[in-house]
Amino acid sequence: MIQIDQLSKKYRRGSWALQDVNLTLNEGMIGLLGPNGAGKSSLMRILATLVTPTIGEAYIHGIPLSKAEEIRQLLGYLPQQFQVYPQLTGREYLDYVATMKGIKDSKMRKTEVERLLEEVNLTDKADKKVRTYSGGMKRRLGIAQALTGSPSVLIVDEPTAGLDPEERVRFRNSLTRFSLGRIVLLSTHIVADIESNCRQIAVLDKGRVKLSGQLPDLQKRGEGQVWEGIVTDQEYAGLDPMSIVSTRRTDDGLLCRIIGEEPPHGIDAISVSPTLEDGYMVLLRSSLEEDCWT
DSSP states (O other): OEEEEEEEEEOTTSOEEEEEEEEEEOSEEEEEEOOTTSSHHHHHHHHTTSSOOSEEEEEETTEETTOHHHHHTTEEEEOSSOOOOTTSBHHHHHHHHHHHTTOOOHHHHHHHHHHHHHHTTOGGGTTSBGGGOOHHHHHHHHHHHHHTTOOSEEEEESTTTTOOHHHHHHHHHHHHHHTTTSEEEEEESOTHHHHTTOSEEEEEETTEEEEEEOHHHHHHTTTTOEEEEEEOHHHHHTSOGGGEEEEEEETTEEEEEEEOSSOOTTOOEEEOOOOHHHHHHHHHHHHHHHHHHO
């Protein structure tokens, strides 16, 4: 379990990146969802013991953040900006990481490295220098290093950035398998990354927790506030851009999916059941409206 109590972070000369974050994260795959700048990376870095909170505390398997060395023995971590030694090959780099994580036996280390290369689909590129890797390949290597040693807690920050659709699906499936009996905390701003794999979800916006619970809890936020209708190009231009979830051109015009407490004025729209993304958009819109009133 990860227990987060009244956690806040303020950077020097800056505003609060996190404010009064309270979360209980249990075994399985957990999605931390929020727009860019919501505070997700700050929370990830605090849990990885790379940044000290200004206020509050967190416990990983009952161990406080102040015992950083103990916590790091439990963790695998993939930061949003992953750096790697360009002069090493992929295999050499993972061998180095395995050594640093305490796998001293050479045969065990070799087995672990080969398993990881296969897991992230890099076996055929394992003996190439990392400097020759594409952005997506470097990202996959970062995923492999985070999985090294089978940590009991895995923290991954925007892990699918730079991956093509096939790689993204492969990675999400890998995380799902790895989360059995472990905690996997996945930070993302992409709803699809958490839609089919996460047991638990937390939504951050402007440093505050806006929702914590199960996926249906987020989907329900959109009930009665999602509308669909076909509009002309001229009518589309008059719609509030912040209310439009999706648009698809048809033979009759633009089929728009729109959020709002009432159907859009002057548009023949019908109420439809919300998706997870609809609920997320409604939640963020309500957060924006709250800020306008404060």
